[in-house]
Amino acid sequence: MRTQVGIIGAGPAGLMLSHLLYLQGIESIVIENRTREEIEGTIRAGVLEQGTVDLMNAAGVGERMMREGQFHHGIELRFNGNGHRINMYELTGGKQVTVYAQHEIIKDLTAARLHNGGQIYFGVGDVSLHDLDTNSPKIRFRPDKDGELHEISCNFITGCDGFHGPSRPMIPANIRTEFQKKYSFCWLGILTQAPSSAPELVYANHDRGFALLSTRSPEIQRLYLQVDPKDDIANWSDDRIWTELHARLETNNGFNLIEGPIIQKNIVSMRSFVVSPMQYGRLFLAGDAAHIVPPTGAKGMNLALADVQVLARGLQAYYSSGKTVELERYTEKCLRRIWKAERFSWYMTSMLHRDHQHTPFERAIQLAELDYVTSSRAAGASLAENYTGLPMDL
Numbered sequence: 001m002r003t004q005v006g007i008i009g010a011g012p013a014g015l016m017l018s019h020l021l022y023l024q025g026i027e028s029i030v031i032e033n034r035t036r037e038e039i040e041g042t043i044r045a046g047v048l049e050q051g052t053v054d055l056m057n058a059a060g061v062g063e064r065m066m067r068e069g070q071f072h073h074g075i076e077l078r079f080n081g082n083g084h085r086i087n088m089y090e091l092t093g094g095k096q097v098t099v100y101a102q103h104e105i106i107k108d109l110t111a112a113r114l115h116n117g118g119q120i121y122f123g124v125g126d127v128s129l130h131d132l133d134t135n136s137p138k139i140r141f142r143p144d145k146d147g148e149l150h151e152i153s154c155n156f157i158t159g160c161d162g163f164h165g166p167s168r169p170m171i172p173a174n175i176r177t178e179f180q181k182k183y184s185f186c187w188l189g190i191l192t193q194a195p196s197s198a199p200e201l202v203y204a205n206h207d208r209g210f211a212l213l214s215t216r217s218p219e220i221q222r223l224y225l226q227v228d229p230k231d232d233i234a235n236w237s238d239d240r241i242w243t244e245l246h247a248r249l250e251t252n253n254g255f256n257l258i259e260g261p262i263i264q265k266n267i268v269s270m271r272s273f274v275v276s277p278m279q280y281g282r283l284f285l286a287g288d289a290a291h292i293v294p295p296t297g298a299k300g301m302n303l304a305l306a307d308v309q310v311l312a313r314g315l316q317a318y319y320s321s322g323k324t325v326e327l328e329r330y331t332e333k334c335l336r337r338i339w340k341a342e343r344f345s346w347y348m349t350s351m352l353h354r355d356h357q358h359t360p361f362e363r364a365i366q367l368a369e370l371d372y373v374t375s376s377r378a379a380g381a382s383l384a385e386n387y388t389g390l391p392m393d394l
């Protein structure tokens with residue numbers, strides 16, 4: 001098999017890249033080791049920056065998002081029993097975020113690729129990358145997990161295969177630098193069949209730990225609790241989850257958290273991670289394959305989609321005029337923005353979680369930070385600018 005761009009991974013990065021290349025008349029093949037049902041059913045991100053919404057619309061795949069998504073002008077930060085609204089719309093001169101689930105984006109992009117004749121191989125096995133420092137890099141894989149080995153000969157390979165995929169380790173260790181921070185807590189996430197308890201997202205810093213109230217639709221809500229990394233989901237009965245959510249989200253003026261049946265629960269780990277460079281020879285990494293943020297800033301998928309916009313432009317320049325300068329600058333261009341999102345995600349995480357290693361001094365500083373950001377227009381504007389998404393060239 002031959003193609004211009006071989007794409008490993010059918011997450012938001014891989015599918016959007018394939019779609020953007022299609023719009024520019026560039027061929028690609030996507031290979032994905034999970035089934036279509038699995039990728040379309042995995043619950044992950046929910047908050048889209050304005051730039052992501054603009055990209056979905058410009059690429060012609062935003063119709064359902066505009067119909068079913070929820071548009072939020074602010075968020076609430078809750079601490080010491082009081083809620084404080086950050087009016088992002090006003091502080092940023094008209095920017096907002098959209099709540100629309102990642103797996104719905106996956107469904108929209110998969111449907112668009114297949115409708116336009118795109119080739120996606122789901123459920124493949126034994127994926128490996130070869131000849132990355134030549135003009136004809138190759139991907140080998142088994143279309144059926146126990147079947148024959150196939151080879152795709154490409155002009156370029158893009159590693160959109162998430163944090164655990166095979167692409168990143170192909171950048172030789174002697175030129176690869178990895179920056180990493182682990183956190184001493186995880187998130188327990190639930191989906192519940194209940195009406196929404198608040199008009200906007202609520203991020204709560206409570207003595208018992210962080211809690212987040214988010215949403216998916218008027219009927220389904222998404223909530224998170226900070227838990228210990230060694231904790232096991234088996235320790236968390238539905239009753240215990242609700243008791244803890246009530247305690248952490250309570251306010252001095254009687255906030256009413258509406259309960260419903262819990263239809264999904266899991267524990268997710270938190271880390272910050274960046275690899276540099278994000279490219280080697282004819283291999284380019286995009287999204288979680290190259291960087292991870294803790295979810296507190298709601299940045300991961302937005303960053304993945306920003307990377308592939310830069311990459312699609314570089315590939316377009318290459319195919320239309322043979323120019324490689326944009327591709328050569330891919331890492332530099334992406335990392336400038338990625339590091340700012342890493343900073344913001346680390347900041348939100350540090351400000352909102354209870355760290356049991358904190359001294360009373362550090363706990364007081366954390367509450368002072370929350371007081372500052374919710375009472376100073378300048379600090380609130382900085383948070384709002386980052387949360388709704390920095391411009392592509394910042």
Ligand code: RFL
Nearest residue numbers: 009011012013033045046047161162287288299300301302
């Ligand atoms: P993905 O989504 O991990 O997709 C990678 C794909 O590659 C496949 N793969 C392989 N395919 C072929 N061969 C192999 N050997 C392969 N190995 C792996 C995988 O099966 C998968 O389908 O990476 P991508 O495309 O870079 O997208 C990144 C986002 O998924 C991620 O950053 C976000 O989910 C992060 N995130 C959030 N991001 C936001 O922008 N806003 C949010 O509100 C937000 N909330 C979240 C989040 C992530 C969370 N979790 C579960 C970590 C909330 C949570 C709880």
Ligand code: PHB
Nearest residue numbers: 045046214295296297298
């Ligand atoms: C979500 O709805 O899943 C969500 C919202 C905000 C975050 C992280 C996740 O910061």
